[in-house]
Amino acid sequence: MITSLSIKNYALIDNLQVNFNQGFSIITGETGAGKSILLGGLSLILGKRADLASIKDTSKKCIIEAVFDVTNYNLKSFFETNDLDYEPQTIIRREILPTGKSRAFVNDSPVNLNSLHILGEQLIDIHSQHETLQLVDDSFQFEIIDALAKNNSLLIDYTQQLKAYKSIQKDLEKLLNFKAEAIKEYDYHTFLLNELNEANLLEGELESLEEEYETLNNIEEIRESLSLSNKMFNEEEIGLLSILTNLKNNFKKISNYSNKYENMFNRIESSFIELDDVFSEIETFQENLDADPERLEQVNTKLQNLNNLFKKHLVTSVTELIQIKGELALKVSETDNLDQNIQIKQNALKAIELEINRTSETIHKNRIQAIPILIKQLEGILIGLGMPNAKFKIDLSFSDMFYANGKDNLSFMFSANKGGQFNELKKAASGGELSRIMLAIKSILSKYKQLPTIMFDEIDSGVSGEISNKMGQIMLQMSHDMQVFAITHIPQIAAKGNTHFKVYKEDINNLTVTNLKKLNHDERLVEIAQMLGGIEISNSALAHAKQLLN
Structure with a gap:
C-alpha cells in the first residue's frame, strides 16, 4: 500500500x-x-x-x-x-x-x-472507465479463474516443469542436429584418429628422434672423431693423461716447499681427475657406438610421418598433435554415444511430459470447478450494479499445447441483454458495462488473493x-x-x-x-453537501450529506 x-x-x-x-x-x-x-x-x-x-x-x-x-x-x-x-x-x-x-x-x-x-x-492498479482492455486479455481471465481455483502453487510447479521440459527439448534438438552433422564427419574423424593412434605419439619424442637420427646417420664421422680423441688421451709420452701425470708428479715434489706450489698441484690433480673422467666417457661412447641401418630407417620413417602429420594438421609440435588426438577421440566418442544420449534425453522428456500433463490436468479440473462459482458471483454482483440480465458463458477445453499457464483454451463470453447472444466481452459490453464488470471482478479477486x-x-x-x-x-x-x-x-x-x-x-x-x-468531518460534510446541491449549500443538501455520512 x-x-x-x-x-x-x-x-x-x-x-x-x-x-x-x-x-x-x-x-x-x-x-x-x-x-x-x-x-x-x-x-x-x-x-x-x-x-x-x-x-x-x-x-x-x-x-x-x-x-x-x-x-x-x-x-x-x-x-x-x-x-x-x-x-x-x-x-x-x-x-x-x-x-x-x-x-x-x-x-x-x-x-x-x-x-x-x-x-x-x-x-498500484489505476483503473478508469477507459482502461478495461485488461478484461479481454486471456492471461487476466485465467488469473481470475485461477484465483478462485486456488491454482497458485500448481501454476508455480507447472512453470518449473515447463521450464525443465523446454530445456530438455532444446538439449534433445541439439543432439539430433549434432548427430545429423556428426554422421557426415564421423568416418573422416575416425580415420584421422586412427592415423594419430598408429603414430604412437609421445611428449618430447621429436627431439629424441632427431638426435638419434643425427647419430645413426653420421656414425662413421663420430667413430673416427672418438678414436682420434682416445689416442690424444692415451698415447704414450705425448698423450694428455701421460703429460698431466708427469706434470702432477713434478709439482708434488715441491708442494711441501710453498703453499703456491701446493695449490698448483691441487689444481693439476683436479684437471687430471676431470680429464680422466672425460676419457672414460669417450671409451664408453666407442663401446656403445654401433651402426644400425635398420634402426636408422625406422627413425627416418617415424620423423617423416611426424612431419606429414604436422603439415596435415597445421601444427609444429607433438604436443599439439596429442591435443588434436584428444579432441578427435572426444568427437568420435560423442558420435558413438549419441544414440545412447539421445535415448536418455527422450526418456527424460517423456518423464517430465507425464509430470506436466498430470499438473495441467489438475489445474484444468480446478478451473472447471471454479468457473460456475465465478459466474454465480459475477452475475450476482452485476444485478446490484444495474445489469440484471448480464450472463457469462465461460468454456474451457484441454489442448495438446503447453501454454505459459497450462494446456487450456479459454472462451470468456458475455451477454448483456435477456435472450441476447453470447459474444466476446469487448464486442458484447459497452464501456460503462466493462467498468462495472471490472469492479465486480476486482471485488471477487480481493477475497482470494493479495491485490x-x-x-x-x-x-x-x-x-x-x-x-x-x-x-x-x-x-x-x-x-x-x-x-x-x-x-x-x-x-x-x-x-x-x-x-x-x-x-x-x-x-x-x-x-x-x-x-x-x-x-476533517465538518469539511467533509460541506464537500458532500456541495456535491449534492452545488456551491450554495441548502439545508436539505446538508441534511442529506449528514444522512449519507451516518
Whole structure:
C-alpha cells in the first residue's frame, strides 16, 4: 500500500505532501481542479515516461517520491533479481531534470523504467472507465479463474516443469542436429584418429628422434672423431693423461716447499681427475657406438610421418598433435554415444511430459470447478450494479499445447441483454458495462488473493444514485482486504470512504497551483453537501450529506 506521496514542481503542483491510510480513501474536487495532474504524477512513480512540459518551473528539477509498505507483496525475489535493497517501507523516487533527462530510484538505487514499471504494476492498479482492455486479455481471465481455483502453487510447479521440459527439448534438438552433422564427419574423424593412434605419439619424442637420427646417420664421422680423441688421451709420452701425470708428479715434489706450489698441484690433480673422467666417457661412447641401418630407417620413417602429420594438421609440435588426438577421440566418442544420449534425453522428456500433463490436468479440473462459482458471483454482483440480465458463458477445453499457464483454451463470453447472444466481452459490453464488470471482478479477486492498491478513477460516471451506492459499497468491502482509492463526483460513493481528500486550485502570488488536503468531518460534510446541491449549500443538501455520512 502507498503510505505517502510527495510531488514538487510538477504541472500546477508546487509542493504537495500527503499521507495515506489503509482502507477506503476518497478523492474529490471540481472538474479541472487537478485530479488528472495527481494521477499523472503518480504514473511517473509507476514507470510512465516523463515529459519536460510536466515541469512547473523549468529552472528547477521535478521530484516525485512515494513510500510503499510492501510487507505483504512477496517482492523479495524481485528486489534480489534487480540487485535492489529490500525494505518493507520502500521509497520510489522519480526526478525530471530541467534538461529533460529523467532518473528513477528505488530505495536510493537507480533503476531503469522497465524495472520500475514491473514493480509499479505490483503496487498500484489505476483503473478508469477507459482502461478495461485488461478484461479481454486471456492471461487476466485465467488469473481470475485461477484465483478462485486456488491454482497458485500448481501454476508455480507447472512453470518449473515447463521450464525443465523446454530445456530438455532444446538439449534433445541439439543432439539430433549434432548427430545429423556428426554422421557426415564421423568416418573422416575416425580415420584421422586412427592415423594419430598408429603414430604412437609421445611428449618430447621429436627431439629424441632427431638426435638419434643425427647419430645413426653420421656414425662413421663420430667413430673416427672418438678414436682420434682416445689416442690424444692415451698415447704414450705425448698423450694428455701421460703429460698431466708427469706434470702432477713434478709439482708434488715441491708442494711441501710453498703453499703456491701446493695449490698448483691441487689444481693439476683436479684437471687430471676431470680429464680422466672425460676419457672414460669417450671409451664408453666407442663401446656403445654401433651402426644400425635398420634402426636408422625406422627413425627416418617415424620423423617423416611426424612431419606429414604436422603439415596435415597445421601444427609444429607433438604436443599439439596429442591435443588434436584428444579432441578427435572426444568427437568420435560423442558420435558413438549419441544414440545412447539421445535415448536418455527422450526418456527424460517423456518423464517430465507425464509430470506436466498430470499438473495441467489438475489445474484444468480446478478451473472447471471454479468457473460456475465465478459466474454465480459475477452475475450476482452485476444485478446490484444495474445489469440484471448480464450472463457469462465461460468454456474451457484441454489442448495438446503447453501454454505459459497450462494446456487450456479459454472462451470468456458475455451477454448483456435477456435472450441476447453470447459474444466476446469487448464486442458484447459497452464501456460503462466493462467498468462495472471490472469492479465486480476486482471485488471477487480481493477475497482470494493479495491485490495491489487499486485506484478507481471515475468509473462511476453515468450511473444512477442507487447503482453508485452499490458500487461504493463494493469498494468499501474490498478495502477490508486491501487499500482502495476512488476518484469520484458522486456523493453516495464519497460518503463511504474511511478518509476523504479534496483536490483544489488556488491562486498564490498571481500563480494558480493545485493542492490536496485531507478533510476533517465538518469539511467533509460541506464537500458532500456541495456535491449534492452545488456551491450554495441548502439545508436539505446538508441534511442529506449528514444522512449519507451516518
